[in-house]
Amino acid sequence: MTQAATYTHPATATGLDSWKVGFWTFIGSECLFFGSLISTYMVYKGESLVGPTSHEILNIPLTSISTFVLLTSSLMMVLALAAVQRGSRRGALLWLLLTAWFGSLFLGFQAFEFTQFYHEGLTPQKNLFGASFFVLTGFHGAHVTVGVIWLLTLWVLALRGRLGRADALKVEIAGLYWHFVDVVWIAIFTLVYLIQ
Amino acid sequence: MAITKARAATVTAGPHARGGIWSWITTVDHKRIGILYGTSALVFFLVGGLEALLIRAQLARPENGFVGPETYNQLFTMHGTTMVFLVAMPAAVAFFNYIVPLQIGARDVAFPRLNALSYWVFLFGGLFMNSSFLLGQAPNGGWTGYVPLTGPRFAPGLHIDFWVLGLSMLGISSILGGVNFITTIINLRAPGMRLMRMPLFTWMTLVTSFLLVTAMPVIAVALILLIFDRFFGTSFYAPAGGGDPVLWQHLFWMFGHPEVYILILPAFGMVSEVIPTFSRKPLFGYAIMVYSGILIGFIGWGVWSHHMFATGLGPIADAFFAIATMIIAIPTGVKIFNWLATMWGGSLRFSTAMLFAIGVIASFTIGGISGIMHSAAPADLQQHDTYFVVAHFHYTIFGGTILGTFAGIYYWFPKMTGRLLDERLGKWHFWLMFLGFHLTFFPMHWIGLLGMPRRIFTYYDELGLGSLNLLATIGAFTQGVAVVLFLWNLLRSRRHGVVVGPNPWNAATLEWSIPSPPPEYNFAVIPEVHSREPLWERREATPAPPAPEPAIHLPPPSHWPIVVAFGVLLTFGLFLANVWWVPLGGVALVAFGVMNWAFEPGH
Amino acid sequence: MRTQPRVERAHPGAGTYVMIAVILTVITAAEVAVFYIPALAVALVPILLTLSAGKFTLVVMFYMHLRFDSRIFTGVFVAPLLLALAVILSLIVLFKALPQTGS
Numbered sequence: 001m002t003q004a005a006t007y008t009h010p011a012t013a014t015g016l017d018s019w020k021v022g023f024w025t026f027i028g029s030e031c032l033f034f035g036s037l038i039s040t041y042m043v044y045k046g047e048s049l050v051g052p053t054s055h056e057i058l059n060i061p062l063t064s065i066s067t068f069v070l071l072t073s074s075l076m077m078v079l080a081l082a083a084v085q086r087g088s089r090r091g092a093l094l095w096l097l098l099t100a101w102f103g104s105l106f107l108g109f110q111a112f113e114f115t116q117f118y119h120e121g122l123t124p125q126k127n128l129f130g131a132s133f134f135v136l137t138g139f140h141g142a143h144v145t146v147g148v149i150w151l152l153t154l155w156v157l158a159l160r161g162r163l164g165r166a167d168a169l170k171v172e173i174a175g176l177y178w179h180f181v182d183v184v185w186i187a188i189f190t191l192v193y194l195i196q
Numbered sequence: 197m198a199i200t201k202a203r204a205a206t207v208t209a210g211p212h213a214r215g216g217i218w219s220w221i222t223t224v225d226h227k228r229i230g231i232l233y234g235t236s237a238l239v240f241f242l243v244g245g246l247e248a249l250l251i252r253a254q255l256a257r258p259e260n261g262f263v264g265p266e267t268y269n270q271l272f273t274m275h276g277t278t279m280v281f282l283v284a285m286p287a288a289v290a291f292f293n294y295i296v297p298l299q300i301g302a303r304d305v306a307f308p309r310l311n312a313l314s315y316w317v318f319l320f321g322g323l324f325m326n327s328s329f330l331l332g333q334a335p336n337g338g339w340t341g342y343v344p345l346t347g348p349r350f351a352p353g354l355h356i357d358f359w360v361l362g363l364s365m366l367g368i369s370s371i372l373g374g375v376n377f378i379t380t381i382i383n384l385r386a387p388g389m390r391l392m393r394m395p396l397f398t399w400m401t402l403v404t405s406f407l408l409v410t411a412m413p414v415i416a417v418a419l420i421l422l423i424f425d426r427f428f429g430t431s432f433y434a435p436a437g438g439g440d441p442v443l444w445q446h447l448f449w450m451f452g453h454p455e456v457y458i459l460i461l462p463a464f465g466m467v468s469e470v471i472p473t474f475s476r477k478p479l480f481g482y483a484i485m486v487y488s489g490i491l492i493g494f495i496g497w498g499v500w501s502h503h504m505f506a507t508g509l510g511p512i513a514d515a516f517f518a519i520a521t522m523i524i525a526i527p528t529g530v531k532i533f534n535w536l537a538t539m540w541g542g543s544l545r546f547s548t549a550m551l552f553a554i555g556v557i558a559s560f561t562i563g564g565i566s567g568i569m570h571s572a573a574p575a576d577l578q579q580h581d582t583y584f585v586v587a588h589f590h591y592t593i594f595g596g597t598i599l600g601t602f603a604g605i606y607y608w609f610p611k612m613t614g615r616l617l618d619e620r621l622g623k624w625h626f627w628l629m630f631l632g633f634h635l636t637f638f639p640m641h642w643i644g645l646l647g648m649p650r651r652i653f654t655y656y657d658e659l660g661l662g663s664l665n666l667l668a669t670i671g672a673f674t675q676g677v678a679v680v681l682f683l684w685n686l687l688r689s690r691r692h693g694v695v696v697g698p699n700p701w702n703a704a705t706l707e708w709s710i711p712s713p714p715p716e717y718n719f720a721v722i723p724e725v726h727s728r729e730p731l732w733e734r735r736e737a738t739p740a741p742p743a744p745e746p747a748i749h750l751p752p753p754s755h756w757p758i759v760v761a762f763g764v765l766l767t768f769g770l771f772l773a774n775v776w777w778v779p780l781g782g783v784a785l786v787a788f789g790v791m792n793w794a795f796e797p798g799h
Numbered sequence: 800m801r802t803q804p805r806v807e808r809a810h811p812g813a814g815t816y817v818m819i820a821v822i823l824t825v826i827t828a829a830e831v832a833v834f835y836i837p838a839l840a841v842a843l844v845p846i847l848l849t850l851s852a853g854k855f856t857l858v859v860m861f862y863m864h865l866r867f868d869s870r871i872f873t874g875v876f877v878a879p880l881l882l883a884l885a886v887i888l889s890l891i892v893l894f895k896a897l898p899q900t901g902s
Contacts, residue, residue: 013385016869018306022379024872028879029371029409035883036417036447039890040432049438064831071827075820078862082813124430128438131430135420153791172864179862183855190851194834195844382871410879414886446890497882501893510897 023173027180034184037139038191041132048127055196057122059113066109067189070144073102074182077151077175084158087165092158096171099178100151103144110141133192140188143181150174222753224308225716229315230294231612236319237287243326244278245679247271252636252672255665258657268653269336270355274326276339277359280459281366282322284597288462289314291604292377292401294612298707298714299395301386301723306379308751309799310372316761318369324769325362328354335359338651340452341422343433343444348426354772357426361768364419367412368764374408377401386706388725392486395705395728396479399486400465403493404458410497411454418447427771445507449500457496459593460560461489463600464531467553470603471535473703474550475542478729481534488527495524505573506580514573521571525564532561547701548622552603555630559595563588566641581651584644590637602629602682610700614712615693621685628678635671639664704729717748752798760789810864819861826854 012018046053076099083091114134117123124134154174157163163171223229251271254262263271297305305311328334333354337346341363346356381402385394394402421432422444431437433444472479479485501509501517509517535557544550566588570576579585602625609617643664648655655661699708708731710719727733767782830850833839839846860866865873 012383013387013389014383014869014871016383016871018379018383021383021871021875022306022375025375025378025409025875026371028876029375029413031876031879031883032410032886033413033416035886036414036450039887040417040421040443040447042887042891043440043443043894044432044438047438047440060831060834064827067827068824071820071823074823074858074862075816078816079813082810082816085810124424124428128431131424131432135424135430139420149787153794176863179858182862183858186851186854186858190830190847194830194847378875382875406878410882440894443890443894446893450886497885509893512897513893 017169019169019173020176023176027176030180030184034136034140034187037132037136038187041136041192044128044132048129050127052120052122053127053129054133054192057117057120058193058196059116060193062109062113063189063193066106066113067185069102069109070106070182070185073099073106074179076102077178081168081171081175084163084171085165085168089158089161089163092163092171093155096151096155096158100148100155103148103151103178107141107144107148110137110144136192137188140181140184143184147174147178147181150177219753221758222312222755224304224312224751224754224757226293226297226305226308226311227612227714227716227718229311230290230292232315233286233293233318234290236315236322237283237290240278240282240286240322240326242679244275244283245676247275247278249672249676251275252669254653255655256669257666258655258659258662260654263653265653266336269651270329270334272651273335273338273359274329277325277335277363278322279593280339280455281363282318282325284459284593284601285366285370286318287601288404288459288597289318289373291397291462291466291601291608292373292405295608295707296377296398296401297380297384298611298710298718299398299705300381300384300389301706301719301725302380302384303718303722303748303750304384305376306383307376309754309757309793309796310376312754312757313760314369314373314376316758317365317372317764320761320765321362321365321369321768324365324765325358328358333358340448341444342448343422343425343441344435346422347433347441348429349434349436356422357772360419360422360426361771364416364423365764365768367416367419370408371412371416374405374412377405378409381405386719386722386725389706390725392483393725393728396468396482396485396489397462397465400461400468400489403489404461407454407458407461407493407496411451411458414447415451415455418444418451421447423771427774428776442504442507445504446500449503450497452503453500454493454496456592457492459597460600461492463556463597463604464489466600466604466607467535467556468531469703469705470549470553470607471538473607473701474545474547474553475539476545476702477538477542478704478732479534480537480540481530482728484530485534488530491527492524495520495527499524502571502573502576505576518571518573522568525568525571528564532557532564547606548617548619548626549603549606549701551623551626551630552599552606555599555626556596556603559591559599559630559633563591563595566591579644581649582644583640583648583650586650587637587640587644590633590640594633594637599630599633602626607701608707609689610693610696611707611712611714613690613693614695615689616696616700617689617693618685621681621688625678625681625685628681629675632671632674632676632678635674636668637671639667639671643668699731704732706730717750754793754796754799756789756793756796760786760793763787763789810867811861815861819857823854823857826850 014021076095080092080095080099083095117130122130122133124131151174154163154171157167157170220228220232223232250263251268254260254268254271256262293305293311297303325335331354335341335358336355337351337359341356341359344350346360381394381398421430424430425432425434425439431439433439433441435441468479468485499517499520501507501513502521505514505517535553539554566584570579570585570588606617606622609615643661644650646659646661648659648661655665696712698711700712701708706723706725707714709723723730763782763785765782766785767779770779770782773779830847833843833846833850859876865876
């Protein structure tokens with residue numbers, strides 16, 4: 001079906017695109033979601049009955065690298081948006097793929113970390129730190145996974161030449177999601193890893 | 197462009213198959229979705245009402261053996277859960293759907309398919325939760341689901357599983373709905389419909405939607421932690437593993453108190469439409485009404501622990517939440533006085549809708565005052581978990597939300613069907629319900645202060661509460677009769693009610709400028725708005741071109757919302773299998789549905 | 800799209816984006832460094848919170864374009880964000896700072 005057949009509302013009251021307004025509202029909602037998960041983590045900090053807990057097990061050097069990886073993916077994301085806005089298909093292909101790649105790399109780090117913890121005896125059932133840590137970072141990881149799938153979908157669109165300048169908004173909204181997931185990690189990295 | 201035109205023409209010609217069940221399943225029309233929401237809420241209202249009658253039958257006399265304690269637990273749990281999540285909220289959302297786009301001069305909501313998704317997820321969540329009755333394992337932990345009562349240790353079996361999973365689905369539905377209505381109201385207003393010209397009902401929808409998108413994620417997390425405790429053996433709420441049940445209480449009420457305003461603000465909005473119309477006067481203090489609604493929404497976030505005075509939070513927390521609770525009474529009181537001032541000196545018409553609206557003012561005020569009594573922490577310790585609390589919140593939720601919703605139904609029914617509800621039956625309905633309501637719940641103030649705890653299936657004769665309880669039961673059955681009258685009225689008037697034109701009440705807002713029932717595209721020409729009461733303006737030339745604009749784009753129907761919703765149902769429902777990877781089947785269906793959704797042509 | 804946003808300023812270019820990325824990397828490095836310097840242990844929490852708040856703000860303002868876009872986006876984001884911060888803060892206070900008479 002052609003793009004021209006896309007259903008569009010008449011010009012909006014604010015001049016803003018509805019998808020963008022809606023998506024920002026959704027991000028606002030996500031703030032409360034992650035806020036509540038972080039609260040749970042903070043409330044249970046130091047309340048575990050048995051070890052291992054945060055300072056015995058968290059690997060700061062490794063997580064610093066994965067944090068850097070996720071930050072870098074955010075840069076790739078804005079460059080992808082800039083490329084699509086310029087109408088550069090090659091740029092879009094390159095940067096979208098790199099964003100997804102860095103996102104996957106971050107997930108790889110997380111998978112490695114989770115397995116490592118498991119072998120060191122930390123499970124969600126073990127203690128409150130394990131429970132609140134795995135649920136918080138696990139939901140963050142699930143968000144990253146959704147983001148990677150989303151980015152790869154856009155990449156396939158670009159590959160088929162269906163991601164032109166007119167579609168910049170699609171990339172922009174995916175970018176909003178991606179950066180939001182990134183800022184959530186900024187908070188988690190500080191609150192969970194660095195402030196023990 | 198040529199393609200657009202051709203497509204538009206076909207779209208305008210027949211976006212929906214006219215009838216048939218498939219057209220309802222795939223509809224993305226906000227009016228049809230509104231009717232679906234309303235009908236579902238009504239059915240759940242009958243279910244929840246039946247549960248209430250069974251509760252009252254059990255309590256009609258001391259040491260009664262009509263239902264046993266286990267059944268009683270399920271009845272009051274499902275009565276509360278149903279009435280809050282499956283009746284009051286969807287009934288309000290029904291009106292958000294049907295009325296808000298009409299009030300702001302729009303042709304649909306911002307995201308029509310998302311709207312359909314919200315509805316189907318809500319319906320599946322509600323049906324899922326109620327299907328537990330078939331297994332004889334309905335939820336039995338109270339609508340507040342306090343741990344450790346609902347934790348794996350003290351609540352084995354499927355009861356709470358159904359509750360926690362079903363409620364999670366309802367939360368998803370509400371968040372999506374909230375996003376949709378915020379965007380709709382921000383973005384789809386007709387030219388000239390500035391924020392401060394919006395009808396009060398639209399304003400209250402906006403505030404409610406904001407509360408939905410912010411409060412629902414909090415209970416989502418509370419429920420997720422409970423799901424982990426129940427299915428994966430974590431100890432979030434289990435003291436044996438270091439967990440703290442008080443965390444549940446905080447997360448639940450952090451959602452729960454904004455939820456109270458999610459329930460009441462839409463009704464306030466409806467009352468604020470009905471009273472000016474039947475007083476023939478603009479709403480008194482419009483701006484103050486808007487601001488106090490927003491203020492209620494914000495302060496509503498800072499009072500949650502007044503549900504927890506008996507938990508023992510210490511004097512500092514108690515004092516803080518007591519003061520915040522007293523403060524929130526101020527903007528609420530402002531609304532009551534503004535309604536009274538609107539009626540003052542107006543030429544009043546006591547239609548059924550108006551009677552219900554006045555009923556709200558009378559009843560909600562009583563509930564508000566007993567609420568202020570609770571805000572005094574020491575006094576609350578005496579009232580906590582007694583029937584006094586039951587009396588209080590029924591005065592607000594029934595006296596406010598349900599009576600307000602009935603006002604809305606009588607007011608907007610002609611817009612939806614083109615026929616009036618019968619006024620004579622309506623007045624019978626009102627008076628029976630109003631008197632039955634007070635007869636049921638007023639005695640509960642005494643019952644509670646005399647020491648009868650809530651959620652206990654019976655009481656001893658020696659307490660001397662038999663006659664007051666019998667009175668309450670008589671009141672409940674009186675309301676039952678009123679509901680039957682209402683149903684009869686609804687069914688009869690839908691076919692045989694008096695046929696009316698666009699504006700039977702001579703009301704002021706935009707929804708009354710278009711035919712009843714409205715055409716699929718709502719407005720043939722998008723109106724231009726110059727004031728808060730566009731239809732009460734005296735304008736020489738009222739532009740009302742009979743023919744629609746050449747190309748009105750309406751989204752075609754879609755079956756992907758119900759597919760995705762079914763995926764959501766599977767995701768949560770399959771948790772009952774108690775194997776961690778099985779729900780991923782549902783996730784896969786959601787993913788499949790979303791992909792197809794994203795690339796569906798014509799949207 | 801007929802809805803070209805009127806109220807939005809142009810988004811920055813690649814140069815700005817790279818510069819922000821450099822700043823973010825530097826701040827992250829500083830955070831990790833602070834973590835390992837024993838002398839800063841007393842002020843660890845405020846320093847880290849300030850640094851990460853700075854990162855958060857940079858990403859939101861530049862990568863998510865709130866600095867350039869309509870105020871409405873800022874509104875629908877910042878109001879819930881403040882609520883979320885209030886939730887975190889009040890729960891920490893309720894559980895960690897205030898004496899509890901019960902449990």
